[in-house]
Amino acid sequence: MKKIALAALATTMLTSGAMAETVGVSMALFDDNFLTVLRNGIEEYAGTLEGVEIQIEDAQNDVGKQLNQIQNFIASGVDAIVVNPVDTDATEAMSALAEQAGVPLVYVNRQPVNLENLPDNQAFVASNEVDSGTLETQEVCRLLTEAGKTEANILVIMGELSNQAARQRTQDIHDVIATPECSFMKIVDEQTSNWQRTQAADLMTNWLSAGVQFDAVIANNDESAIGAIQAMKAAGVDMASVVVGGVDATQDALAAMQAGDLDVTVFQNASAQGSGSLDAALALARGEAVEREVWVPFELVTPENIGDYLSAN
Template sequence: MKKLSLLPLAAALMTGPALAEELDIGVSFFNLNERFIIGLRESLEQSAEAQGMDVNVEDARNDIGRQLSQVQNFIASGVDGIIVNPVHSDSTSAMSRAAAEAGIPLVYVNRQPVDIDSLPDNQAFVGSDERESGTLQTQEVCRQLDSEGKLLVMMGTLGDNAAEVRTQDIHDVIATPKCSGLEIVEQQDADFQRIEGNNLMTNWLTSGLEFDAVIANNDEMAIGAIQALKNVGYDMDEVIVAGIDATSDALAAMQAGELDITVFQNGPGQGEGAVDTLQRLIEGEDVDNAVWVPFELVTPDNLDEDVGRN
């Protein structure tokens, strides 16, 4: 079994020398309408161009069947390598098997495959360890609430690995002695979407729930919650809102005094790391089956360091 490796931030942002021959690369993203994924695509394409790769990008539109078909089409067209941002972790086994049988290197990016340790030798995952994301987020909520308060939790897409781990992180933190004064009063999914976060927050407000903080699995849902709170004239100084990803919209909301906490997920580092890893697989190098790009906590105290990074 290949070991796991940690990709330092500086290394994640490095690109190797361009290849002598232009390579044909197929890339499938789970949903190109999602703000973080748009930035991930931009960094991936820029890095691929610098490496001398011709990239064919497809949008799976959150459809497992469509993404599998895209990967099969990449294989049939004889691409040199494939990068996949999975719709769902459970769908990755079929894609891994198809690429392995065709002898085509495959890299998963941002969203983890179902079992990293069992990936074939010519496949790898590049992304961030979700056990850090929700943990950093919730520990900061605990600190800002002085270890006591009522929480509303917005989950991402049900069954999605990131949503599951980030939500479990919240539960794990409030189970610690230091944060045991925190209580989850309601927890529901909002599909990682801003409009769904707005709708869910509106429903919670209508039901009269009492709360001190809203913890969302990503920034889009957190922004949706903020919009709903502002629509009813809620005093944003009276509630803590936390997200994950540190998107440009989230950082703007933090600058406006509306978002209190986010966690920087290094989209540029993941995109460039995926291209670099795929190139090394194509060249026959031995690559670790997981390359980790660290998460970083973002609050108003260090906001200036993160503006413009995603």
């Protein structure tokens, strides 16, 4: 009986070991409000899955460090890898590393430059950036029209120019302004804040010091919008006289909207992107079919529907 019990125990241990799955996760930066929500989405979802372990690393906005993390994940024998890329221009090298090792890889939130040519065991989970800047700018246009503006000067604050999201959101702004109904809007300057609140505040301070006249600020993300708002308030700008838009619908952004400072943002479901990327990674590791592009819809957030999003992130 003892021998049978020991044999059964050994079989159980082997079976549970075989079932255990490990996913390596490399995040571009831990110290970012939106990416923190995304990371928490991965961690919390992993906690609900039996036999799944995750290893999350902070690339600290360093491409070289992120490539090393991917190499280390491969060397340690992970079943799959999830990457939130520091620089989307480096994703071809990341894909090549994973493909050569035969390890499934899923990009999350930031679109790889090689999206059309991803290997069969790689995928991309995010929200379609064509919608983000479009929804934001269309609402800014509507608010300016509602205010009776026939000419409006616009300041654009871009994210990191190495990121596809920043480039696409900025293109969205230009595309909306090119439409007949929004052609009264004119971009007087656009500069990058690298997604950072403090850099956006400095940028706005410089614009104000230079006497730049503007009716609206359209930022690629909420952190940049908040930085601009802080600088304007410090300079005594009447926030009712300017329209400010952002993207992400972070809790800080929603608080700014409740305070009457932020006029529009766009909800990007970071938590759903996180859990979706883990689902895709595990499916690929199990040999299951996964769509190359998995989209989580963007949603417009205004003071009228803010209540629907106060607990979303």
